[in-house]
Amino acid sequence: MKILTKSLYFFLAIAATLGACKKDDVKTQSSTTGASAKVNANLYGFDGGSSGKFVSTKAAITQASAGGISTFAVTAIRDGGNESINIVVLKKITATGKISFAGDITNGGITIMKDYTKVSDRTLSYTTDQNSSTGAKGGGEINITKLDGNTVEGTFYAIAYNSAGKESFIEQGTFSGTIVQ
Template sequence: MKKLKGAILLAMIVAITGMSSCKKDGTSNPTGVAATVKASNFGFDGTGATTFTSTAAGMVKVGNLLTISAIKDGTTQSISIVLSNVTAPGTFSLLQDNADGNGAIISKDYTKPTDTALNYSTDNASSTSVKGGGEVKITSLTSTTAEGTFYIVAHNAAGKDAFAEQGTFTGKLN
């Protein structure tokens, strides 16, 4: 469990640091970032849902490990998904304690990765012991691109919830 949290946290920090330090090339996306992540139903702590759009997301595939990291445009809110055993399109569980060690973090402020009140993980349970979870469906995967859908239900250390539903991702793999 701690190993998964550490791997997700490290992947999130590396991917987001790389995205936030990218240089603009005159187009709408930073150089080297060619992915878009959206969720039409996104929120925290039982508040009303908003949309999540990241036009400067990053997707990295190393071996069979796929990481999707996105910062909501104009905010410090982020979504990070780490999937293992990705070799072809398919459905990947984010349910707490899944056999593959897949997971996701939704953050209110990605610049504060150690603040347990601001970071919500599928590895945590709610205050009423409802497990975190979700699902990622990769509908297209090549050596250079990925595309799919997702939903995430995550909890912070206090058991409060965050969610991202009706999510999509598409773009180039780095």
């Protein structure tokens, strides 16, 4: 039950972040608040294959607290596609440093989706905390390299699994932008 509850919080955080990052809303948000973010990865892939580079200018970086839970989130949709990357840290970011995701949701996690429009299809959703049918566990890391007021930069990588035990990965990921609070 404890794992189910933690997973529910994680997926609710992702769903809320995805809801805040619809394609039409990002342009409006950027033009009205000055907030913007970019997310890139030199290499990513699904199910044993490589998809090349991930580039997103449809990204958002948020930090929020509700009900005693603080989250920092980076959400990106690949330019020209439906793939997405969602990083959720279960604490407020106040300094530079590394946060590891080691196959559970203690610190949060990273989700890589083949199609962000099909959130309920767990075979298209690869997470670092996935309890797959094969028992495979993912992991990853986010490194906040610069934090100056609401401006943030960092790096990340992940190995994630879907509900069927298939693997996805991200290598040499970077993000930069303005935190929306």
